[in-house]
Amino acid sequence: MKNVASTVTLNNGVQMPQFGLGVWKAKEGSEVVEAVKAAIAAGYRSIDTAAVYGNEEGVGQAIRECGVPREELFITTKVWNSEQGYDTTLAAFDASLSKLGLDYVDLYLIHWPVKGKYKETWRALEKLYAEGRAKAIGVSNFHPHHLEDLLADAKVVPAVDQVELHPLLNQAELRSYCDSKNIYVEAWSPLMQGNLGHPVLTELAGRYGKSAAQVILRWHLQHNIIVIPKSVTPSRIKENADLFDFELTAEDMAKIDALNENKRFGADPDNFNF
Numbered sequence: 001m002k003n004v005a006s007t008v009t010l011n012n013g014v015q016m017p018q019f020g021l022g023v024w025k026a027k028e029g030s031e032v033v034e035a036v037k038a039a040i041a042a043g044y045r046s047i048d049t050a051a052v053y054g055n056e057e058g059v060g061q062a063i064r065e066c067g068v069p070r071e072e073l074f075i076t077t078k079v080w081n082s083e084q085g086y087d088t089t090l091a092a093f094d095a096s097l098s099k100l101g102l103d104y105v106d107l108y109l110i111h112w113p114v115k116g117k118y119k120e121t122w123r124a125l126e127k128l129y130a131e132g133r134a135k136a137i138g139v140s141n142f143h144p145h146h147l148e149d150l151l152a153d154a155k156v157v158p159a160v161d162q163v164e165l166h167p168l169l170n171q172a173e174l175r176s177y178c179d180s181k182n183i184y185v186e187a188w189s190p191l192m193q194g195n196l197g198h199p200v201l202t203e204l205a206g207r208y209g210k211s212a213a214q215v216i217l218r219w220h221l222q223h224n225i226i227v228i229p230k231s232v233t234p235s236r237i238k239e240n241a242d243l244f245d246f247e248l249t250a251e252d253m254a255k256i257d258a259l260n261e262n263k264r265f266g267a268d269p270d271n272f273n274f
């Protein structure tokens with residue numbers, strides 16, 4: 001990967017930036033508008049939002065005001081759990097597009113694998129994909145067993161599975177499963193929600209003359225994972241994208257791999273109650 005806008009090729013041929021901005025918890029209004037504009041000014045071309053984040057209107061405003069043509073941007077949003085099902089998902093998609101002020105999204109995801117619902121939801125995503133209103137479709141928080149179940153009936157293989165993934169939860173098994181199915185893995189909470197004080201990361205950061213956040217993000221990129229760190233702080237938005245003047249050695253990659261303790265900061269997709 002050469003720069004902040006460099007893309008990977010999804011299983012349907014769509015080009016997706018490997019790096020982007022996440023906006024969970026970025027408040028609707030000026031906070032999210034300014035964060036997205038700062039990111040685009042720093043070279044970011046991919047923005048990850050969701051209906052449940054409540055900030056699609058601000059993301060849309062920033063897209064319109066940023067000065068970069070819409071077609072050069074890659075916009076992801078997601079259908080929330082309460083809207084899952086065929087007709088309800090189609091309606092939720094229309095609502096998201098209208099809030100964003102767009103006529104298509106680049107990637108539309110099922111946010112969580114709601115039992116008994118996600119297959120109907122997937123049929124709706126397949127329709128949106130066939131109509132060209134979602135250029136790619138995928139899932140989020142799917143374990144391999146959820147994907148196996150979905151794939152048994154799916155016409156379209158998900159392009160992406162967006163899951164919690166960071167040095168303390170490196171998802172080695174899911175990554176190798178997704179590789180075998182040609183599904184790109186995208187990391188949420190790639191920075192462990194700001195818990196960056198691990199001594200191994202501090203040591204590596206000192207050695208490379210980079211921050212712990214930059215070391216972690218570099219580890220994701222070198223593992224060919226799509227990554228969407230969140231920040232609303234302009235200096236951090238820039239810092240998080242400043243990853244292209246160093247490379248972790250194989251030995252240091254292995255050191256970070258060894259930090260895995262299957263620790264989740266968010267819910268387990270087999271046991272969530274929202």
Ligand SMILES: NC(=O)c1ccc[n+]([C@@H]2O[C@H](COP(=O)([O-])OP(=O)(O)OC[C@H]3O[C@@H](n4cnc5c(N)ncnc54)[C@H](OP(=O)(O)O)[C@@H]3O)[C@@H](O)[C@H]2O)c1
Nearest residue numbers: 022023024188189190191192193194213229230231232233
């Ligand atoms: N699909 C899902 O279910 C799901 C779940 C969670 C998240 N996501 C997506 O993934 C994105 C990223 O995950 P996340 O927001 O949970 O967590 P994250 O990106 O791991 O961490 C964000 C936190 O780290 C801080 N931070 C960012 N850069 C930093 C730096 N360079 N130095 C120190 N602190 C830094 C941010 O603070 P400031 O903002 O105050 O700078 C914020 O508190 C979300 O925004 C969302 O788009 C998806």
